[in-house]
Amino acid sequence: MVLRRRFVSLAAVLATLLGGLGLSFLWQNDAEAHGVAMMPGSRTYLCQLDAITGTGALNPDNPACKAALNQSGATALYNWFAVLDSNAGGRGAGYVPDGTLCSAGDRSPYNFSAYNAARSDWPRTHLTSGATINVKYSNWAAHPGDFRVYITKPGWAPTSQLGWNDLELIQTVTNPPQQGSAGANGGHYYWNLKLPSGRSGNALIFMQWVRSDSQENFFSCSDVVFDGGNGEVTGIGDDAGTPDPTDPDPTDPRTPVTAWPSTPW
Template identity: 55%
Template sequence: MRRVAATLAAATVALGAGLLVNPTPAAAHGATMFPGSRQYLCWEDGMQDDGQISPTNPACAAAVQQSGTTPLYNWFGNLNSQNNGGTVGSIPDGTICSGGNQGPYDFSPYSDMRDDWPRTNLNAGQTYEFTHNNWAHHPGNFDVYVTQQGWDQSELRWADLELIHTEWDPPQQGDTGGLGYYYWDVTLPADRSGYHMIFVHWVRSDSPEDFFSCSDVVLS
């Protein structure tokens, strides 16, 4: 817990520095913090003391090379403002992690399937407290998906994903506009092992705007 607190404290300082460098972030709204989503962990990996973003993780660095640092300064802004909860038929396979590439920033490289994204080690069958940033507060639900055992890792498809949990209007910890978060418990399937993707789809109930987070995990 001390390590987590220290990390969050350092990230808070870095976040403030980042907003000085990029002073006009989107009116955007959150991403999964645990298990860490690609956009959140790449921001955390890349943020420097002077507010610049320079990731060392190879996948994060490649994403920055393709779409720049603006998406990471706005790591909470991976959204589709007109998706209205759509899944199959609304968000094409292969673009699920970036919400169909319809947001204000280019998160398209965060849908790339490669084996060097930051990963979180979890235990199958265990219950974890998921946390999702509340940069801005909105009512709605969080749908949590996990890939099927034996899924085709060349592309993330809706057919690969199993909906395992839906949480409506969870409680919050901390202030909006920073590193505050929603939190709720999720029990992972016991019949999974190895590399998997956890996809969290935040669906607003007061707007057609949706938010997207993919987290790379290893299940033991």
């Protein structure tokens, strides 16, 4: 297959990380571990899929993910679901600075600053303009609130800094249903999103999850391309580097995400 799958159990990841760092607990507290988009996959989510190995170590193939790991460190990537600001209170433009939307304004307990990098080689999800997709958003910790979904305006380029003026709000969803238990591998909120028509080429889908029971908000940046795709992902695993000569068609740029196992570790 084009996408190399290197998934291990969360327990293996924890054991490897904690043993290497001499820590007794990975997260500072439960309030700092919540969720980002899984479909279309956010930068932190897809980079951890690309990076995680059978031993729980991180060894990304994607060059953007590799650079992010080098800059922001392993702790951020192990906590891929914790891109948050505890005091955002639903604020966006004028509060979260341009160029820092993908790192929660650099106010997260972890350093996600590298995931703001304006570059064209982040892992991306292939979509069809005008289609309806089923969004999946990790429910690592479940809370009531709104999901605000934005997309970059036509003409935006992934090599330019992402700012609020680049975005248009296309949907707000309140308290969507969940599938799977909170804190469980693969557990997520889900809802349907009608994509804008008349789009082609690269774009970015930005989501801000605004809790209604606290001031805490969560931020998620998903790189997409409108090229007639149906949720396929490129830029991770073998697809991020040299094609595997054993693949049936190593020139095929897309691998369906539906081929992933139900426990993506």
